[in-house]
Structures are given as structure tokens and as C-alpha cells.
Amino acid sequence: MADSKAKLEKLCSQLASLELEHSLKGTEGKEPRFWVVAAPRSVSDVASFVKAAQSLACSVSVVGGNHSGYGGLGxxxxxxxxxxTGIxxxxxxxxxxxxxxxxLKSLAAKAAESELVVPLGTAPTVGVGLILQxxxxxxTRRLGLALDAIHSLQLxxxxxxxxxxxxxxxxxxxxLFWxxxxxxPNFGVVTSLELKASxxxxxRATRRVFHVPSESxxxxxxxxxxxxxxxQSLPRDCCADCCLYLADGSxxxxxxxxxxxxxxxxxDAGSAESVLELVDEGLNPVQLMDIEPYLCEQPPGVAHRGFLSSRRFFTRALFFGRDADISEALVERLLKAPSRHCYFHFQHMGGAVADGSSLSSAFLARDAEWSLVITAAWTEDEEDCSFWVREVVKVLLPLALGCYATDLGPDPEDVELARQTFGAHAERLLLLKQKWDPNNMFRHGFPLSQLGEAA
Ligand SMILES: Cc1cc2nc3c(=O)[nH]c(=O)nc-3n(C[C@H](O)[C@H](O)[C@H](O)COP(=O)(O)OP(=O)(O)OC[C@H]3O[C@@H](n4cnc5c(N)ncnc54)[C@H](O)[C@@H]3O)c2cc1C
Structure with missing residues (x-):
């Protein structure tokens, strides 16, 4: 620990000599840690920070929207x-x-001012980490993934x-673009992107919730x-998401x-009773973010907006194709969830995702019809429920097309999932990593280099 602090003090004096603003931070306790934080003002600042870090064998991480927790680990x-912040x-x-x-919300808003739309995610405060992965x-069904919209980027x-x-x-x-x-996040600091808009x-958003007794x-x-x-039968101009959760004992x-x-x-929900039906007309992507069902409609205490500030959560997402036979397993696992705040969210893909090619990006699961987001959430007073997500992932992974890169980090349990993320592309990614970041300076998000070690 003393070594790492001494190294960071050297980094600080080098940054000071370059007149780059920064501050040394640290935490005490069982696992003390030190790191240097900076808010670069220009692309040339970013380059100077990275060169200084490289010269002292320091790792670098980037905070975009800060939704993964990995951006602060360097x-x-x-x-x-x-x-x-320019758009x-x-x-x-x-x-x-x-x-x-x-x-994402500012990006969607700026595009909408010009009657344009860019394919993005659904949550307003997520950042560029989503677009890169x-x-x-x-x-998505109409325009493809956010990364399919990248026309060019500065790295x-x-x-x-x-x-x-x-x-x-x-x-x-x-x-390298591929x-x-x-x-x-494994290849450098992206400072800006040009995104293709449509x-x-x-x-028209139609939101329905059906209620089924837990005994059924x-x-x-x-x-x-x-x-x-x-x-899966819907046209590309309609996307249908689904959330599965426990509430009111059902x-x-x-x-x-x-x-x-x-x-x-x-x-068609068979004989299930409908407990909510809401229709909103004429919404743009910004307004859609404001009514995102998994934040707004579920009862307080599940994944509700009002609950966000006081909860901890853990998420992994798997991609599934059209013929995935998972509905019974999902209900069975939900009924065994350790907290009523655990839930599944099908994010609808299909459509234009399949138009993207393996030649244009490293993303692999082009046949995915859904990204199934498996989330455990718990309050500070409750037991850590992340184990439930790990168990569900183990059961479902053999039926999945792969695992979504965005949530994976340095946790050793993620390495197996990481192997199921880029599949046949992993070897090419490892060669490119060796070429462009041989010292593994950018190592705190998706554990790419660990795939090489394990191979
Ligand atoms: C509430 C919530 C809602 C979500 N909704 C969706 C959704 O609708 N669709 C979806 O696909 N995913 C969704 N996700 C997953 C999301 O895509 C990932 O968590 C993503 O990594 C977040 O990116 P970020 O920039 O917000 O986070 P960060 O933690 O800042 O960044 C994530 C990773 O990207 C790296 N990174 C960030 N910026 C840069 C940069 N400029 N250059 C290089 N590396 C960079 C970071 O170092 C980190 O490793 C959601 C996640 C949460 C928590």
C-alpha cells in the first residue's frame, strides 16, 4: 500500500509540473486505497494525463455516466x-x-430538437459507457444498437x-474501431463520438400490468x-418490453x-387479471425516459424511482434468441428470490440488431431477440442479494446466446461470463489489446486480458 501511495505521489508531482489539476484521494479501513482524480478540460489534457500515467505504470479508468461502478477503480x-459536455x-x-x-437524456433531447433520434438506452442518466459496449x-428494433450508430469517434x-x-x-x-x-473501455479514453441519427x-406507449397469484x-x-x-412477431416499429416481479403477494x-x-x-395474457393499463400518445425519446416503466410503474420498493437513492443493486444481463425456453425457470427463480426487490426485465431487441455485422463491431449476439436484465436490489438494512443473480445466471447461461459486456468487471466470477460475451471475437480482441494497450492500463471494466490468462 505504501508503494502504491508513493507511486501516486510521484504521479501527482508529474501532473503538477504539467499544470494539470488533480487531487489525491484515499480511504482508510480494512482495505485502504489511494487514487488520483482529475477532470480533464481538453483532449490534449486527456493525452497528457494518460502519458503521465503510462510513464509510471499507473492504471487509468474513466467515469462517464458512472452507472457501472468500474470507472472509479483506476x-x-x-x-x-x-x-x-458538448452536444x-x-x-x-x-x-x-x-x-x-x-x-443519454441530454443527447436524446439535443437530437429531438432537430427532429432526429439516435438509438440509445432507456435510462436518462446513463453515459457513454453504454454506447461503447x-x-x-x-x-433498437428500428435502428440497431447504440454502438451500431457510431459513425466515428476520437480516442x-x-x-x-x-x-x-x-x-x-x-x-x-x-x-481498433471494430x-x-x-x-x-479496454482500449483507451473516448473523448467524443459522432452518431448516425434518423x-x-x-x-405511443401502452403499459399493462397483469397479476397472477403466487400459487399459480x-x-x-x-x-x-x-x-x-x-x-418476436412484432414489426420493427414496435418494441415490447416485459418486467417480471413480485408485489402485493403475487x-x-x-x-x-x-x-x-x-x-x-x-x-394476450390468457386469463391473467389486468391491474393497470396506461396509454400515452405522441411521446419523443426524452419523454419515454421519463415514464420508463421499470422505474415508474412498479410499486414502491421494487425498482421504483423513489427507491433508487436508498438501495443497492446488482445486475447481469444475458442475451436470448427467439426459441429460448426460459419462462418456467424465471418464475421458479423469482419465487425463490431472497428479496421482494429482485426482478427480471426483458429488453426487446431483434429487428435491426441482426442487420449489424460482425465485421463492423466486436458485438457478437446479433441474433438476440431480448436482453434479459436480471436484477437484485436490497436496502442497506437487508442482506446482500447479489448471490441470487449469480445463481440465476448459472441456470440460464447454457440457454443464452451470450452475456452482455456492460456489467462485467474485475470480480473473478465475471471471467466465466466474459468468456461467453465475445465468443469467437475474443481472440482478435486479445491481439488488439496486446497491440494497443500491452501494459493493460485500461483494465478496470470488462476483464478482457483475463481471458488471455485463462486460455
Ligand atoms: C439504472 C441503469 C439503467 C441501465 N439501462 C440500460 C439500458 O437501457 N440499455 C443498456 O444497454 N444498458 C443499460 N444499463 C447498463 C449500462 O449500459 C452500463 O452500466 C454502462 O456501462 C453504463 O455506462 P456509464 O457511462 O453510465 O457508466 P460508467 O461507469 O461511467 O462507465 C462504464 C464503463 O465504461 C467506461 N467508460 C465510460 N466512459 C468512457 C469513455 N469516454 N472512454 C472509455 N471508457 C469509458 C468506464 O471506465 C467503465 O468501465 C443500465 C444500467 C443502469 C445502472
Missing amino acids: DLVLEMEHHF AADVTSNLVRAEAGVK GGVGHS VTAWGEVLTLSSDSSDEHKD AVCGCG KLKSC PSEAASVVQRYMLRS IQVGIYDFNLGCEVPPV
Whole structure:
């Protein structure tokens, strides 16, 4: 520990000599830790910070929207939200340019001002980490993943070199672009992105919640199965999410249509009783974020907006194809959940996700119809319930197409999941990692280099 503090003190004196603002932080206690925090003001600042860290073998991590918890783990932590907040939409080229500290809601709002939409995620405060690793939201079926929309990006490499990358770059930079689109946090600091935008369409959101007594698990499984069958038959202009959770002593299945103006078959929930039905017309992506069902509709105490500040949570997401037979397993596991705050969220994919190619990004699960987000949440007074997510993932993984990269970090239990994330792409990613970040400076998010060690 004394060594690491001494190394960081050296880093601080080097940063001071470069007149780069920073501060040394530390925590005492059983596992004391020290790190240096900085809020770069420009791309050349980012390059200088990275070069200084490289010269002293310090690791670097980046905080974007801060939703993963991994951005703060480096020896040097670069916080982008303070000075990298620019967003501009260009209606001539249909491109939206965003700096690395922006949040999804501001990005969606800026695009909407110009009647444009970019495929993003559904939560307003998430940041660029989502775009670099996937990005599933209500526009995914129509427009693809958020990373499919990346036209070009600016990257500061582990050597402090500033590169502009796109699919039109020359060979080695084209390869690097491929890797950053899917596994970005492992390859450098992205300072800005140009995102392809499409014409905005207004959305009709229909939110229904069905109630099934806990004594009838097979009926609940049948509602989920019917949801899965219906959702995969929908046109690309309609996306249907589903949440499965416990409330009021019963199983609740929320089915949420986000329809951009097409004819769709009615929701079929068998004989399950409908306890809520809400319809909102004419919504844009910003308004959709404000009514995100998993935050608004579920009863307080599940994943409700009012509960967010006082809960801890743990999430992993698996991708499933159309024929996944998982409804009974989900209900069975939900009924055994250690806390009433545990839930499943099907984020609807399919459609344009399959149009993306393995040649254009490292993202692998192109046949995914859903990203199933498995979340345990608990209050500070309750027992840590993350073990439930780990158990469910173990049961479901053999039936899945793969695991979503965004949630995975340095926890040794994530390495097995990481192996199921990039599949056949892992070898190419490891070669590129060796080339562009041989000292593994960017190592605190997705555990890419550990795949090499385990191989
Ligand atoms: C409440 C909530 C809602 C979510 N909703 C969705 C959703 O609808 N769809 C979806 O697909 N996912 C969703 N996610 C998952 C989300 O995509 C990941 O948590 C993502 O990693 C968050 O990115 P961030 O920038 O907010 O977080 P951060 O923790 O800041 O960043 C995540 C990772 O990316 C790295 N990173 C961030 N910025 C940069 C940069 N500029 N350059 C290089 N590396 C960088 C960080 O170092 C870290 O490793 C959600 C997560 C939460 C907690």
C-alpha cells in the first residue's frame, strides 16, 4: 500500500509540473486505497494525463455516466462529466456529435430538437459507457444498437496518441474501431463520438400490468411465454418490453409496447387479471425516459424511482434468441428470490440488431431477440442479494446466446461470463489489446486480458 501511495505521489508531482489539476484521494479501513482524480478540460489534457500515467505504470479508468461502478477503480480516474459536455446535431449530415461526459437524456433531447433520434438506452442518466459496449433501448428494433450508430469517434490511446477512428479508417485503425465498438473501455479514453441519427417518429406507449397469484406459477410462466411469442412477431416499429416481479403477494407481469405507428396484435395474457393499463400518445425519446416503466410503474420498493437513492443493486444481463425456453425457470427463480426487490426485465431487441455485422463491431449476439436484465436490489438494512443473480445466471447461461459486456468487471466470477460475451471475437480482441494497450492500463471494466490468462 505504501508503494502504491508513493507511486501516486510521484504521479501527482508529474501532473503538477504539467499544470494539470488533480487531487489525491484515499480511504482508510480494512482495505485502504489511494487514487488520483482529475477532470480533464481538453483532449490534449486527456493525452497528457494518460502519458503521465503510462510513464509510471499507473492504471487509468474513466467515469462517464458512472452507472457501472468500474470507472472509479483506476490509479488515475478521469471524470468526463465536468468539461466534456458538448452536444451538437447536424441536420444536413444527420449526425449528432457528443462529448464523452454527456448523459443519454441530454443527447436524446439535443437530437429531438432537430427532429432526429439516435438509438440509445432507456435510462436518462446513463453515459457513454453504454454506447461503447452495446446500448439496448426502445429504438433498437428500428435502428440497431447504440454502438451500431457510431459513425466515428476520437480516442486517446494508452500512449497518449489522439486518433479519429471510423469504419473508413485505414487497416490498423479500422481494426481498433471494430474493437472499441463493443469493448471500448479496454482500449483507451473516448473523448467524443459522432452518431448516425434518423428521423424522429413519435411513440405511443401502452403499459399493462397483469397479476397472477403466487400459487399459480405455471399461469405466470404462460403469460411470459405468450409475451415472448407475441413480441418476436412484432414489426420493427414496435418494441415490447416485459418486467417480471413480485408485489402485493403475487406475481406481476408488466408488458410495455412502444409503438411508432404500426398495426400490432393485441396483448394476450390468457386469463391473467389486468391491474393497470396506461396509454400515452405522441411521446419523443426524452419523454419515454421519463415514464420508463421499470422505474415508474412498479410499486414502491421494487425498482421504483423513489427507491433508487436508498438501495443497492446488482445486475447481469444475458442475451436470448427467439426459441429460448426460459419462462418456467424465471418464475421458479423469482419465487425463490431472497428479496421482494429482485426482478427480471426483458429488453426487446431483434429487428435491426441482426442487420449489424460482425465485421463492423466486436458485438457478437446479433441474433438476440431480448436482453434479459436480471436484477437484485436490497436496502442497506437487508442482506446482500447479489448471490441470487449469480445463481440465476448459472441456470440460464447454457440457454443464452451470450452475456452482455456492460456489467462485467474485475470480480473473478465475471471471467466465466466474459468468456461467453465475445465468443469467437475474443481472440482478435486479445491481439488488439496486446497491440494497443500491452501494459493493460485500461483494465478496470470488462476483464478482457483475463481471458488471455485463462486460455
Ligand atoms: C439504472 C441503469 C439503467 C441501465 N439501462 C440500460 C439500458 O437501457 N440499455 C443498456 O444497454 N444498458 C443499460 N444499463 C447498463 C449500462 O449500459 C452500463 O452500466 C454502462 O456501462 C453504463 O455506462 P456509464 O457511462 O453510465 O457508466 P460508467 O461507469 O461511467 O462507465 C462504464 C464503463 O465504461 C467506461 N467508460 C465510460 N466512459 C468512457 C469513455 N469516454 N472512454 C472509455 N471508457 C469509458 C468506464 O471506465 C467503465 O468501465 C443500465 C444500467 C443502469 C445502472
